[in-house]
Amino acid sequence: MSEGIRWPRSRPGGTLFRGGRWITMDAADRIVDGEMFVVDGRIEQFGPTVSAPEGTPVVDLAGKWMTPGFIQGHVHLGQTLFRGLGEDRRLLEWLTDVIWPLEAAHDDESAYWSAIVGGAEAMRAGTTALLDIGLVHGMNGLFRGLIDLGIRARTGKLLMDRGEGAPAALLSEPDPILAESHELARHWDGVDNGRIGYAVCPRFVFSCTPALWEGAVAQARGGNWPLHTHAFETREEQDAVRALEHRSELDTLQDVGALTVPLKVAHGVWVDDPTAERLGAAAAAIIHCPADLDRLRRHGIRVGIGCDGSPCNNFLDPLGEMRLAALLQKWRHGPDRFTARDALALATREGALAIDAEDRIGSLEVGKRADFVVFDLERVHTLCAEAVDPYTRIVFGADRTNIESVYIEGRAVVDQGRIPGFEDGEILARGREALRALLARAGRFGGPAPPVKMTP
Numbered sequence: 001m002s003e004g005i006r007w008p009r010s011r012p013g014g015t016l017f018r019g020g021r022w023i024t025m026d027a028a029d030r031i032v033d034g035e036m037f038v039v040d041g042r043i044e045q046f047g048p049t050v051s052a053p054e055g056t057p058v059v060d061l062a063g064k065w066m067t068p069g070f071i072q073g074h075v076h077l078g079q080t081l082f083r084g085l086g087e088d089r090r091l092l093e094w095l096t097d098v099i100w101p102l103e104a105a106h107d108d109e110s111a112y113w114s115a116i117v118g119g120a121e122a123m124r125a126g127t128t129a130l131l132d133i134g135l136v137h138g139m140n141g142l143f144r145g146l147i148d149l150g151i152r153a154r155t156g157k158l159l160m161d162r163g164e165g166a167p168a169a170l171l172s173e174p175d176p177i178l179a180e181s182h183e184l185a186r187h188w189d190g191v192d193n194g195r196i197g198y199a200v201c202p203r204f205v206f207s208c209t210p211a212l213w214e215g216a217v218a219q220a221r222g223g224n225w226p227l228h229t230h231a232f233e234t235r236e237e238q239d240a241v242r243a244l245e246h247r248s249e250l251d252t253l254q255d256v257g258a259l260t261v262p263l264k265v266a267h268g269v270w271v272d273d274p275t276a277e278r279l280g281a282a283a284a285a286i287i288h289c290p291a292d293l294d295r296l297r298r299h300g301i302r303v304g305i306g307c308d309g310s311p312c313n314n315f316l317d318p319l320g321e322m323r324l325a326a327l328l329q330k331w332r333h334g335p336d337r338f339t340a341r342d343a344l345a346l347a348t349r350e351g352a353l354a355i356d357a358e359d360r361i362g363s364l365e366v367g368k369r370a371d372f373v374v375f376d377l378e379r380v381h382t383l384c385a386e387a388v389d390p391y392t393r394i395v396f397g398a399d400r401t402n403i404e405s406v407y408i409e410g411r412a413v414v415d416q417g418r419i420p421g422f423e424d425g426e427i428l429a430r431g432r433e434a435l436r437a438l439l440a441r442a443g444r445f446g447g448p449a450p451p452v453k454m455t456p
């Protein structure tokens with residue numbers, strides 16, 4: 001794990017970003033050919049031309065396309081090192097066979113490198129802000145990794161006090177769990193000039209007793225933190241909750257008070273109209289990974305997008321998720337529904353609403369933070385007619401290889417593909433070392449791959 005912060009956080013004075021086409025995602029959907037003047041991370045002036053003091057450092061973006069930074073409302077950076085180990089399993093088997101035993105073996109060092117490996121990938125794919133659901137162990141390492149990357153993030157200790165098949169090392173009594181969560185929040189919430197924040201993270205109804213839920217809701221309310229959880233993901237999980245609680249998942253959430261605080265639900269795949277109506281009335285947000293967006297929006301639910309974790313999705317790539325979201329809506333409701341602009345909104349202005357950060361991020365306009373992605377569309381695979389809709393060019397045309405640089409508060413956190421403060425060779429070597437040690441502690445998956453079985 002690193003000692004101290006890896007790279008300078010602030011540049012005195014302002015920066016002028018000159019040229020290029022800016023897709024603002026503001027309320028008027030303006031597209032601006034022009035300049036942006038950023039002071040102390042905030043967009044001070046923005047338009048066809050701006051007036052910056054003489055001597056202001058200039059970043060030349062002529063010929064590039066910019067969008068607001070992408071916001072992921074649900075990720076598990078702590079699972080990045082488990083990529084590929086849980087394929088072809090159903091949810092509860094995936095948790096008990098693979099994820100829980102590996103999460104139980106995390107320490108600060110492995111959590112740190114898991115955050116760096118996952119965060120580097122997510123940032124290179126345009127992510128500037130994320131809501132992570134944390135880990136049971138290794139949270140100090142995870143927070144330090146987020147800070148060293150320079151990303152805007154909220155996360156918190158993953159809360160669990162029950163779960164058939166869960167290793168004892170992941171479970172404890174509600175009081176010590178909540179005390180540790182509170183201590184982590186006290187230490188990390190608001191650090192890095194407010195770019196790092198806390199979230200209270202009960203894993204899901206199946207792995208938290210009502211007593212833990214009630215304590216988590218009280219903690220979220222007391223600290224004004226989001227309550228970040230999983231729900232309505234699979235039918236199997238909902239049946240398991242009903243067998244355990246003798247009530248539906250939604251009734252359980254309501255009875256423990258979860259609908260009275262800012263609730264951020266990952267998945268929401270199996271949400272019917274009555275459930276959507278109650279979630280909408282409670283001002284809950286659902287993070288698509290994936291869901292029926294038409295239904296959720298009809299009931300006023302705020303919707304964002306997230307890549308979840310590497311061992312279930314492999315890629316932490318918001319452009320891939322936007323494309324998937326749009327294609328799924330088109331498959332379900334018809335090809336004339338859910339445009340490229342709708343998909344981009346999920347990862348920008350609507351994603352900001354879903355994590356309650358719309359006052360700072362989600363669109364490019366004066367007063368907001370200068371978090372943005374720089375695309376180079378002058379590539380063979382993105383050649384198209386000038387008349388092509390700009391949103392289509394980004395969402396259906398570009399992929400992460402078109403992303404050149406990524407800025408958070410006017411500072412490059414991805415600079416021509418590089419992550420300042422890290423070399424890829426170091427990330428690979430230290431990430432692999434941390435993974436090897438974790439697998440040895442877990443006593444699983446340490447050997448070579450089994451021989452490939454041929455399908456008869």
Ligand SMILES: [Zn+2]
Pocket residue numbers: 074075076133230266308309
């Ligand atoms: Zn998840």
